[in-house]
Amino acid sequence: MAYTITQARPLLTAAELELFDHSRAGPIKELTLARLRGKVTRARTLRDKYRDLFRRQTVSVRKAPTTKGRSPVGNDNERTQRKADILQEVLGRFEERLALLEAKAAREAATGTAAKKPAAPRKAAAALKKSTSTSRSAGARRSAGSRSAAPARASLAH
Numbered sequence: 665m666a667y668t669i670t671q672a673r674p675l676l677t678a679a680e681l682e683l684f685d686h687s688r689a690g691p692i693k694e695l696t697l698a699r700l701r702g703k704v705t706r707a708r709t710l711r712d713k714y715r716d717l718f719r720r721q722t723v724s725v726r727k728a729p730t731t732k733g734r735s736p737v738g739n740d741n742e743r744t745q746r747k748a749d750i751l752q753e754v755l756g757r758f759e760e761r762l763a764l765l766e767a768k769a770a771r772e773a774a775t776g777t778a779a780k781k782p783a784a785p786r787k788a789a790a791a792l793k794k795s796t797s798t799s800r801s802a803g804a805r806r807s808a809g810s811r812s813a814a815p816a817r818a819s820l821a822h
Contacts, residue, residue: 666753667684667749667750667753669681669684669685669688671750672684672750675743675746675747675750676747676750680710680747680751683703683706683707683710683754684750684754686703687703687707687753687754687757687758688757692757692758692761693761695761697762697765697766697769700758700761700762700765701762703758704755704758704759704762707751707754707755707758708755710751711748711751711752711754711755714744714747714748714751715748715752717741717744717748718741718744718745718748721741721744722741725741
C-alpha cells in the first residue's frame with residue numbers, strides 16, 4: 665500500500681518527513697546522482713532502525729506478563745511497524761530511481777555521448793604543458809641530487 669503524505673505526517677519526524685517528500689514523483693526527478701545515493705543511505709539507515717526497533721519491541725511484548733485487557737502480542741508497536749513500512753517504501757522509490765540514473769549514466773559512458781569537456785585554448789594548453797615539464801625536471805633534479813648524496817653518506821659511515 666502506498667502511503668500518502670497525510671498518512672505519513674503523524675508518524676514521521678520532520679527530517680523523516682522531508683525524506684519522504686523528496687521520494688515523491690516530482691522532487692525525486694530533481695535529485696542528482698550523488699544526492700540520490702545519500703538519500704538511499706539515509707533511508708536505509710532509518711528503515712533498519714525502525715525495523716530493528718519493531719523486532720525488539722515485539723520480543724519484549726511477548727516476554728512481558730499479560731495484564732488485564734492486554735493481549736500477549738499486543739498492538740503496542742504497530743506505529744513502529746508502520747514507520748518501518750513507510751521507510752521501506754521510500755527506500756524502494758529511491759533505489760528504483762538510482763538504478764535508472766546509473767543505467768542511463770552507463771549507457772552514456774558506453775556510447776561516448778557523455779558531456780565532453782571543451783578543448784582548452786592553445787595558449788593555456790601550452791602553458792600547462794610547460795609547467796608540467798618544468799615540475800618534472802625539478803623533481804628529477806631533486807631525486808638525482810638525493811641519489812648522489814646517498815652513496816657519499818654511505819662511504820662516510822664505513
